[in-house]
Amino acid sequence: MAVKLTSLEVMGDAPVIPVIVLTEVAHAVxxxxxxxxxxxxMLEVTLRTPVALACIEAMAREVPEAVVGAGTVRSAADAQAAAMAGARFAVSPGYTQSVGKACHDLELPLLPGVATGSEIMAAQEDGYTAxxxxxxxxxxxxxxxxxxxxxxGDVKFCxxxxxxxxxxxxxxxxxxVVCVGGSWLTPPEVVxxxxxxxxxxxARQAAAVHRHG
Incomplete structure (x- = not known):
C-alpha cells in the first residue's frame, strides 16, 4: 500500500512539479x-485530455517510484475518478468546498488553486494551508x-x-513558496x-534549481 502523503510533502519533494498534458497513452510510462x-x-497529469485518466493509471502501475497526481480537478467526480485511476494527490485550478470535501474523504492530498485573499481564506477554513x-x-x-x-504568513504556495x-x-x-508548477519540463514537441x-x-536542471534556505 502506498504511503499517504500530505499536501506539503507533495510540494516539498522537489523544486518543480511538472504540469503534464498527454494526448497519447503510449507516452505516459x-x-x-x-x-x-x-x-x-511528483508528476501532475492534467485532466485536460480524454486519455488523462488512462495515462495516470499506466504511470501509477508501471512506474512505482513516481508519485502520480491529477491536475485540473474541478469536481468531486474528477477527484473520485483520479483516485480510482491511482492518483496520489490532486491539484485544482480553483477551490470549492465540494472538491475540498471530496479529496478529504478520499484521503487525497489537494493543492487547491487560489488567486485572491478570499479564496485563500475559504481554503484555510476547510483545513488547506498548502x-x-x-x-x-x-x-x-x-x-x-x-x-x-x-x-x-502561515500559508505555503506552489x-x-x-x-x-x-x-x-x-x-x-x-x-x-515551497515549489513551482510548470509545463516547461514536458514540451509537447519533445514528448x-x-x-x-x-x-x-x-528534469535534472529543474531538480537542481535553488530554493530559499
Missing part, C-alpha cells in the same frame, strides 16, 4: 520514467506573493501559470518525438 530519472517524482497560486504570473506574480506574506526555467528561481527565493533523454535533462 516513458515520460514518467524520464522525469523520475532526472530527479522529479495552496497552488494560479495563474501565478497573470494574478500578480512575485509581488502578490510578497504582499500575502503579511496576512497569510505558484503555477507562466512559470518557466527562466523565472522559477525568482519565485523559489520567496519564503512562502511527441519521444526524446526522453531531453526530458531527463530538463
Amino acid at each position: 516513458p515520460l514518467a520514467r524520464a522525469l523520475v530519472e532526472g530527479g522529479i517524482r 495552496l497552488k497560486f494560479f495563474p501565478a504570473l497573470q494574478a500578480g506574480g512575485v509581488a502578490m506573493l510578497k504582499a500575502w506574506q503579511g496576512p497569510f 505558484p503555477t501559470g507562466g512559470i518557466t526555467g527562466g523565472n522559477a528561481g525568482d519565485f523559489l527565493r520567496l519564503p512562502n 511527441a518525438r519521444g526524446d526522453w533523454a531531453h526530458i531527463t535533462q530538463l
